[in-house]
Amino acid sequence: MTGADALVSTLADHGVTACFANPGTSEMHLVTALDRETRINSVLCLFEGVATGAADGYGRVKGEPAMTLLHLGAGYLNGGANIHNAKRAKTPMVNVIGDHAVDHRKYDAPLNSDIMGLAGPNSIWIKSADSVGATGKLAAEAWAASFGPEPGPVSLILPADSAWTEGGVKGGAARRPSLRQTPPEKIEAAAAAIGRASQPVILINGTALSEEGLGHAARLKKAGIRIITDTFYAKMRRGAGVFAPDRMQYFAEGAMDDLEGSDVMILAGTHKPAAFFAYPGKPSLLVPEGCTVLDLGGADTDSAKTLAALADAMGAHEAAPSAPLDKPDAPTGALDARAVGKSVARHMPENAIVSDDGVSNSMPVFLSTIKAEPHDWMGLTGGAIGQGLPLALGAAVAAPDRKVIALTGDGAGMYTVQALWSMAREQTDVTTVVFVNHTYRILNIELARTGAGNPGPTAKDMLEIGGPDIDWVSLSESMGVPATAVTTAEDFDAAFEDAMKQTGPRLIAAIVPG
């Protein structure tokens, strides 16, 4: 077998079932190897940012890595922002980056670049398979490395000659590393600190946001401890019957007001909370003065088990109640994010997956769906907008029997709009809702908050994406995804209900106030 065959079949042996790809000449042997490896579903993406965002979505849903196929350093760069997001989401992902043949590198041909340098900062593991014999072994190593201890994207560079040469050997079965357990003495110290506190709070992320983890969180809540999640997380279980923790507010001053009086903060599956951005004269660290912080382990730790142990240590056996299913009435009148939220809560089927890249418009939908059918919510962990559509694509490939709902702003959606084409090609069951307000609305808010002054005409222009207005129906249909634009709550509700009843990709342009 060739090195490409060894690499691909080793990943398949380890359970990788999808490759999101944008290949070039140096990856032709990988393409034909994928042709022979029927256990891997190859999904063509027209832009690498789609491929990497899709691998992130797949990894969040499956808890195991997908493979991407990227074309040299330039292909890595195109996929880089969504790899940044995946790194922040702690998503296992195996990025296979094709490179020139080893002997060809020294001639510095046009596509040559310092792949190790470019990809290093956002890779938790990076190696180059510079001989055919190394391809299978390194594929197994890469797969295992993607699980951490803190999971994330790994980069496996594959020179073209290592891919095309015969003599590849499959890598042996690699062990999947487990997340760490919080040491018992730390659990005891946290329980004691909580016991002495007047307003204890536990900030959670990671596996604590699974159904199991939230079950333990509900026990701690019942014991009088406030439970709060990070503002953004890779995936959380929520909806009817699931304990709903609070969510850290996005804006620093709101978060600080909200946390006022908290005297003990326990961290489980996360780190000390920091503001998304710095602002003149506003705090960066979101911990009240005098509040004691106890760290029970970050993303390398199984925070669901941490909460279980802590609840056990505190003798907290009963769980706080969770809300029963409660669907709102049909929204009426002018369309806005609240109306969208009601419709989503009304019609979303059980076990749906929401990919949230809706920036300024998604919070009302988030709040509306607390009592909706149980579902998973995936957020923008790394702050690089342009994640929502690719993430939805990958989630749908990972879970073809579940409905996926992508919420995106028009600004965010345009970054990786090519994802629509892959949704059409794969006929993934994704309903995309684009909040069309013809503006980077969040930036208009931020402009005031940063004290940058009143915007003049140039500044205004830089935050408005009208002129020309983007016609999302034409845009979507040009790539094969049926679309409709709506301007009233009634029309949105009907369009969304229809989308939930059918399968396959579709897009609803929700025209909302700017």
Add this chain to the structure above:
Amino acid sequence: MTGADALVSTLADHGVTACFANPGTSEMHLVTALDRETRINSVLCLFEGVATGAADGYGRVKGEPAMTLLHLGAGYLNGGANIHNAKRAKTPMVNVIGDHAVDHRKYDAPLNSDIMGLAGPNSIWIKSADSVGATGKLAAEAWAASFGPEPGPVSLILPADSAWTEGGVKGGAARRPSLRQTPPEKIEAAAAAIGRASQPVILINGTALSEEGLGHAARLKKAGIRIITDTFYAKMRRGAGVFAPDRMQYFAEGAMDDLEGSDVMILAGTHKPAAFFAYPGKPSLLVPEGCTVLDLGGADTDSAKTLAALADAMGAHEAAPSAPLDKPDAPTGALDARAVGKSVARHMPENAIVSDDGVSNSMPVFLSTIKAEPHDWMGLTGGAIGQGLPLALGAAVAAPDRKVIALTGDGAGMYTVQALWSMAREQTDVTTVVFVNHTYRILNIELARTGAGNPGPTAKDMLEIGGPDIDWVSLSESMGVPATAVTTAEDFDAAFEDAMKQTGPRLIAAIVPG
């Protein structure tokens, strides 16, 4: 003034007239500073790859840097592939990368990343303005650094607090570095080697491709020396009345056949030629065995002056003739790249600028336009497709009185299709021709050449971008660029003629064989 004001006004003092921007929260003070700096035209781009490709186009046309405004490391990554292309084009470009406030970095907020690490490999200069006092001075330094000695993209990181703090000081006038001159003894050695050679060839790039440089090249040609350009270059003057050198063939075996018998190769403004990709059993270095190579200076050298000195040293005073204006007859019948080439040659106005990202279809257009109106041709220097539309946008911003023609494949065009929106917004005079063949045609060719075997269904799927076919007319019009699709040579000719007679953006989808 704030640090943002100091940075922006220093760049304006040095002649920067355009900023291609995709701002975020950390750049709000840059946005309002641009509002106050009326000498800089701020162009909003919906994706950073558009901004950086546009700055490349601007720099190639003006010979001076534009500014880009990118949002932290993720914004840099999104713009990274076209920065790679710009680095290969030796285009001066000042990338201003917003960052978190200096004190905020340590909290590792979601958008935090190792910007130095990510941007370093493709920056010829990179610094961070970590105090407000440094902003103006570093802006001047960055501007000067972008000219080299080998020009290219520089990265100036601007933390948000350095931008928002009062106390900025404009940077003093920086000196623009000049390209180097080839030492006289090297010129003499080259002249002597040519004198002894039976088949001398001069490989040229850089300023040798200017009208002046090609004038000197014509003198050397007349003296019996073959003149050949690199396959890809940033910009070349060509058309009626301009000496037309040969062009290095793309495929290694073709290039080697073509160069057979050459016994002396002189390099002027370039380096030893290498194949774009390596192939099993094919050469990487495109120099015939036994051929002596003399290097008269690479991209750091003024190769037009090198050729002048060499021609003087050889007493070559007379120039080889150049072709007079000769426009082909109207094409008829089925539409293909040759027919497109005829129409372009017939209707392209004087002094047009062509941005070529047409991959497998642009060569016939290139060949057809040798005797067309004099024009500039800009190629894909770094091999990262997705350059064509942004490059055309930036060229049109730099030269609003010149017609710009973008040639792109449908595969390449989809990478940075968001450029169409900025063309519409700025009403740039760009006519985009998309070769629509619903396939990565070049990869179908490369699949065979790399010996990767016969494609099975998966491999075929990965190289075809039909299913669904992209509707380029809807896609273009959704972003405000009027468009038409044509399937015959007659219809293309009429559409292209019409586009040349009008101003403003438009797109022609040329449906060609796959």
